[in-house]
Amino acid sequence: MKLNIALLAGDGIGPEVINEAVKVSDAIAQKFGHEITWKPALTGAAAIDAVGEPYPDATHEVCKNADAVLFGAIGHPKYDNDPSAPVRPEQGLLKMRKALGLFANVRPTFTFPSLLDKSPLKRERIEGTDLVFLRELTGGIYFGEKGRKDGGDTAYDNCVYTRAEVQRLAKKGFELAMTRSKKLCCVDKANVLETSRLWRETVQAMEKDYPEVEVSYEFVDAVAMRLVQWPNSYDVLITENLFGDILTDEASVISGSMGLMPSASMGAEVSLFEPIHGSYPQATGLNIANPMATILSAAMMFENFGLMEEGKAMRDAVNKALEAGVVTEDLANGGKAYGTKEVGDWLAANV
Amino acid sequence: MKLNIALLAGDGIGPEVINEAVKVSDAIAQKFGHEITWKPALTGAAAIDAVGEPYPDATHEVCKNADAVLFGAIGHPKYDNDPSAPVRPEQGLLKMRKALGLFANVRPTFTFPSLLDKSPLKRERIEGTDLVFLRELTGGIYFGEKGRKDGGDTAYDNCVYTRAEVQRLAKKGFELAMTRSKKLCCVDKANVLETSRLWRETVQAMEKDYPEVEVSYEFVDAVAMRLVQWPNSYDVLITENLFGDILTDEASVISGSMGLMPSASMGAEVSLFEPIHGSYPQATGLNIANPMATILSAAMMFENFGLMEEGKAMRDAVNKALEAGVVTEDLANGGKAYGTKEVGDWLAANV
């Protein structure tokens, strides 16, 4: 297969972890006879510094014409905690999601046996946790009309959903459930919100098309509780944009493996793959960042092209590295720590 | 002091736990020379069954004219999971909050040393946790305009806040912080929402009036993570209605003492006190429900009248009961379990 991949390294440790993902992906491509052309483009604070905006048109062109996007991380302290700054990296993120139509954010949370003890939760609570959130990513209160009235003293944000938006996301959820344990949980606040009632009735109407899938409906506050109590009771969860933002982050810390979690944002034409961790500015350039989440994101990318063996080879290599202790300092537990590059080299040699 | 207290027992175990709170409150009143007149009124499914709506006008009259409201729990399985039912108990709850102007929901989360092992979190993560959420309760997306368009295919919920609403809630937060460790965290999503930017700028402008309070600003998704990782790093948190709904429920399960957590909803004129647990319909009438959260809610009520010693006497009695093993089956750990009534009797005798 010939693949054109847009490469958005971003800020902080982004470029370093992206480098290793490229290295390991190239090793896979060579082994399985594919040809990858990488197309680097600017994003985040790096793009603001260079051309004055976080998701420049030139970057959009590159992404739109690529077969997929591999993304590092964005965010820089100089833009932190100043939500009123005129240009901010996260605006680029939102613009990119909308412009590329990345409507479904796929966020798996699973455990690695060797990392269970890193979890804040007790072992018996998290063992066997393997869930996936599908978060709607281009609608809801993020993109509704917002503004001020009364000379600035009243602020509003409108949350809007259409039935078609819900169907599109829910369809992915049902399909994913069919490939897993056939359990789907729709997370909403249908006892309060009209948008949630639309979500619930739309998903209910789709149940008949997937008779094998067992669907449950839970309120977002109840899910926020049960995720901490019994995360391993969930499998596939679908939800709207803002609930997904909160719950996927909550879910990411329960497994103890947050630093290893990949994600995908699926669009109708192009999809994007990125680690869930941030740009970790303090670690920039130190060759200490853990590249595994980005490498596992690249594995999701291969699988999304239908290249299942390729993805599996990458995931197997990561598991082998964890077992062999070929890990960066965040996972070294006081033992020998490898550098970002060295972990990438080892994985490239072992896929 | 002469106190008129509206008594809203509600559904399920509500009447049973309320009975014990009355019993213990009366014991306190006798000991300290107060006179409490209890004014029972209907609410929840019980009110729907009796008069067709969950918060009848007659109940509102009773609450409005009372010095405080003591509330049990509402919710009944026959209304569950049917958000489209024409009349639902939670509509009564929202109507009551708005009609009584209960704008600040106070939700403490603290630990009891003897219950630490009930937490899903590891002991070292929760030891010393003692935080309070102030959740705005009469604004935001709960009460904004909501509806359908396009023949029902588009749904919307509008989230609205005014500067005055934010100031009113934040003032309570600053004042509470001054009585505690002088740390206040404002939880918002100011990188995306205009209402959050109003929250943040309003709180920032109030900082100068409380120079001793150290204020931090965190995004809701980050707080959803840190609450699981390091709950004991928080003290007072203020937030808007929907974020508060999700985060206070999340916080309630981390301590391991959820069944014991009280809460208050403060208004300009009257305030309401209730346990955070639900109506637990399966346990109705079995004399097994734990009345301690309701009794601790009554303690908050006394303290809110400035009767600090009275409140402390109730809390001390609960601690003594926990140490002496005078507990209902949920806390009995396989040991002897006392009935709801017997726990109430013991506490009334020991305040």
Ligand SMILES: CC(C)[C@H](C(=O)O)[C@@H](O)C(=O)O
């Ligand atoms: C940075 C922010 C706008 C973004 C979001 O809220 O979607 C982030 O939290 C995420 O989840 O990707």
Ligand SMILES: CC(C)[C@H](C(=O)O)[C@@H](O)C(=O)O
């Ligand atoms: C029942 C529901 C409307 C209510 C809310 O969302 O406020 C409940 O979850 C709560 O937190 O008191």
